[in-house]
Amino acid sequence: MTVVVTFVRHGESEDNLKLIWAGWKDSPLSDHGRKQAAAAGEFFSTTKFDTIYASPLLRANATAQAIHGRQKEPFPSFIVTPNLREQHFGAAEGSPWTYKPPEDKSLDELFAEGIYPVLYHRDEKFPAAESLNDLASRAEEAIMECVVPHLRSEGIAHIAMVSHGLCISELVAALLRLDPDSRRDVSYKGLLNTAWTRATVSFKEVATNFAEGIPPLDVQVTHVNMADHLEDIVVSSQFAEYRLGPLAKA
Numbered sequence: 001m002t003v004v005v006t007f008v009r010h011g012e013s014e015d016n017l018k019l020i021w022a023g024w025k026d027s028p029l030s031d032h033g034r035k036q037a038a039a040a041g042e043f044f045s046t047t048k049f050d051t052i053y054a055s056p057l058l059r060a061n062a063t064a065q066a067i068h069g070r071q072k073e074p075f076p077s078f079i080v081t082p083n084l085r086e087q088h089f090g091a092a093e094g095s096p097w098t099y100k101p102p103e104d105k106s107l108d109e110l111f112a113e114g115i116y117p118v119l120y121h122r123d124e125k126f127p128a129a130e131s132l133n134d135l136a137s138r139a140e141e142a143i144m145e146c147v148v149p150h151l152r153s154e155g156i157a158h159i160a161m162v163s164h165g166l167c168i169s170e171l172v173a174a175l176l177r178l179d180p181d182s183r184r185d186v187s188y189k190g191l192l193n194t195a196w197t198r199a200t201v202s203f204k205e206v207a208t209n210f211a212e213g214i215p216p217l218d219v220q221v222t223h224v225n226m227a228d229h230l231e232d233i234v235v236s237s238q239f240a241e242y243r244l245g246p247l248a249k250a
Contacts (some may be wrong), residue, residue, distance in 0.1 A: 002202040003150045004158040005175070006047070008067065010034035013059035016193070021092040021116060021126075023164075024085060033193065037066035037234050040194040043229035044160070045070040051077045052160045053146045055167070056086035062195045063194060064162035076160075083142035084171075086164035090129025092116035101157045132170070136161045137172035140177075147175070147201060148214060165191045172221065175199055179219040186223060195227040 011033030015022035029037060044067050052071075054064035061080065068078050091111065101110050101117040105143040109129055110117060125131035130138070142161075150157040161171065169188040187199060204216045 001151050001154065002200060003147055004155045004156065005147055005199050005201060006044075006049075006158070006160045007068075007171060007197045007199075008059075008063065008160060008162045009165050009168055009193055009195055010055070010060035010063040010162065011040070011066075011249040012193045020094055021089040023087045023089040023093060023130075023166075024057065025089075025093045026058050029062050032233070033059065034066075034151040035228060037063040039229045039233060040196075041066040041070035043069075046073070048072070048158060049076040049160045050157045051079060051146075051150075052162065053081055053084060053142075053163060054083050055086070056082055057085055057164070060084070060162050060164060064160070067160060067162065079146075080239050081142065081145060083138055083145060084161060084163040084167060087132065087135045087166045088130040089116075089126055091127040093128065093144060095125060132166070135166060136170045136174065139174040142167075142171060143174045143178070151201065151203065151217075165189065168197065172197060172199065175201060175219050176221075178214060179204075180216050182219050186221075188221075190216050191200070191225050192227045192230070194230065195225045196223065197225060198223040228237070234245045 012030045013022070013027040013033055014030045015027035016027060016033070017030065040063065049071060051074045052064055052068050054061050064078070068076065091234060095114060095116050098115065098117050101115050107124070116126055119125070122132040125134070146159065146161060161168075163171065166189070173184075176184060191197065199219055199221045202218050204218050209227060
């Protein structure tokens, strides 16, 4: 009853280069992103996944398809779930982000003027958007949907969850909250495009009864932000500039 979970961030999207808030805004992979996805598919071609879960958003779904397409028979199940979408930025979707908004105006005043600054508190959000705490709740649902069922099977299962930077950071945190002995002071933000992070999940004790909820888990994060498969892919200057912004995590 062990589950190996490999989280993979999507390849570079066309919106990644525009320095805008792009959560549910559905942008396809850029040419560079398609090369990254192909490289990820090649890298994982020797890794046997039992199931691949994917966000329905184009940039993540295409990345997941590239990985699935290089798997060997019997091919893993491919399951699309909206719980793996990126944080929803609501009214800010498609608008430029800014680090330095006018200091003499409230957030509501800035929003009314179409100014959407970087938010630093987990409960803050743009109009009609999700906060980080909202995303955390959705990540917990995703763990229940995608990871926990595999714990009820015998042996070892290896699943991939192809998602987005902020969502992956909350997915890892949601897993760690199920382990009472885990460290909670490590950040998993700032993932590179198609970089992978891995955790192993098992019960601390033999578990057969789920009637009272999930028994305590042992969660070990073994790899973080691994991107050796991208060594031969040239990074554009535009992409390097993008990586400095807040959506380097999205």
